[in-house]
Amino acid sequence: MNKSTPVFEHNTCKGCGGFGHHGDNRCKGCGGSGYQLTKRGFLAAQYLRSLRTDPITDDAKAANLVLALAYQATLMRSGLQRKGAVCEH
Numbered sequence: 001m002n003k004s005t006p007v008f009e010h011n012t013c014k015g016c017g018g019f020g021h022h023g024d025n026r027c028k029g030c031g032g033s034g035y036q037l038t039k040r041g042f043l044a045a046q047y048l049r050s051l052r053t054d055p056i057t058d059d060a061k062a063a064n065l066v067l068a069l070a071y072q073a074t075l076m077r078s079g080l081q082r083k084g085a086v087c088e089h
Helices: 039-052 058-078
Strands: 010-012 035-037
């Protein structure tokens, strides 16, 4: 198993002593990594994760709705219908 060193503040897992397993079972405390983030490291990782995720704004939701309606109108004009739609010819 290739273990990479975490970027954030961490300690060796107390449950498995850094091995990542107990006999044949993966350690539940560290998930098999052999380390656990400290409270400070966990908060830093959580903050970084929040910076990387960008919630969809109302403008993006509106743009998606406009695109969906335009696509539906194009299908109707061309005579194509979505799979599973009932054809009334």
